[in-house]
Amino acid sequence: MFQCTRNWIFICAGILLTAACAEQLKAPPTAAEIESVAIQANQGRQEKAGRQLQQWAGLGLPVAQRELALMLQRAPAGYAEARLWFEKAGAAGDGEAAYTLGDAYYFARLGLARDAAAAWKWYGQAAQQGDDKAALMLSRMAKYGDGVPQDLALSVRWLKFASEQGNAQAMFLLSNAYLSGDGVERDARNARLWLEKSAQGDFPVAIQALALATESGDLELKKDPDRARHLLKEATEERRMHWNKSQ
Numbered sequence: 001m002f003q004c005t006r007n008w009i010f011i012c013a014g015i016l017l018t019a020a021c022a023e024q025l026k027a028p029p030t031a032a033e034i035e036s037v038a039i040q041a042n043q044g045r046q047e048k049a050g051r052q053l054q055q056w057a058g059l060g061l062p063v064a065q066r067e068l069a070l071m072l073q074r075a076p077a078g079y080a081e082a083r084l085w086f087e088k089a090g091a092a093g094d095g096e097a098a099y100t101l102g103d104a105y106y107f108a109r110l111g112l113a114r115d116a117a118a119a120w121k122w123y124g125q126a127a128q129q130g131d132d133k134a135a136l137m138l139s140r141m142a143k144y145g146d147g148v149p150q151d152l153a154l155s156v157r158w159l160k161f162a163s164e165q166g167n168a169q170a171m172f173l174l175s176n177a178y179l180s181g182d183g184v185e186r187d188a189r190n191a192r193l194w195l196e197k198s199a200q201g202d203f204p205v206a207i208q209a210l211a212l213a214t215e216s217g218d219l220e221l222k223k224d225p226d227r228a229r230h231l232l233k234e235a236t237e238e239r240r241m242h243w244n245k246s247q
Helices: 002-025 031-043 047-058 062-072 076-091 095-106 116-128 132-144 152-164 168-180 188-200 204-216 225-243
Strands: none
Touching (some): 031 047, 031 062, 047 062, 062 076, 062 095, 076 095, 095 116, 116 132, 132 168, 152 168, 204 225
């Protein structure tokens, strides 16, 4: 009887060990899977979706931590916990979480007092992950000495970074920097190049500026009244359809 009991214990232990190993070997969820569960949790359709998100966040998955924080920030009662998860995700390399924290400190959100130095830190974390909006904010802060010593050259470096990531607004500001010589040597060719790139990115202010330059022949552009009229019409349409609420 004792031998049978001992064998049974060994069999059960083996089953439990096998199950534990299988769980450990299970692949972690992808970012898309986490975000899909987060959508369900935010829509309130599945209570277990919220629990799953919390479980993944507790396992140290940055995307889950960020998505949980985004869910918690919807109500003031969740601000403190949301900040905690944003910080964990941002420190682990999640650019969106870091950018959200930068905004929270810069614009005094999530129950925080405005802290430009802290905003600079988190925007920097986000920019390291390739976030063009964070780089644009760093450029703005460096230009005006907001949270850091004023540094026009540094401002231009962040404008270049944001422009290289495809940010049309940064391209327009970089064009202006080359045109005026603020933080960089004046260069009409580069001013025209970045203005054209910004206009191609459908930034209406750039399209309008390119129209005026085309009409007058500035920036070494050939005068072309017909093209100028077309560009002005395009700028109006882009502003009305896409940019009027945010720019």
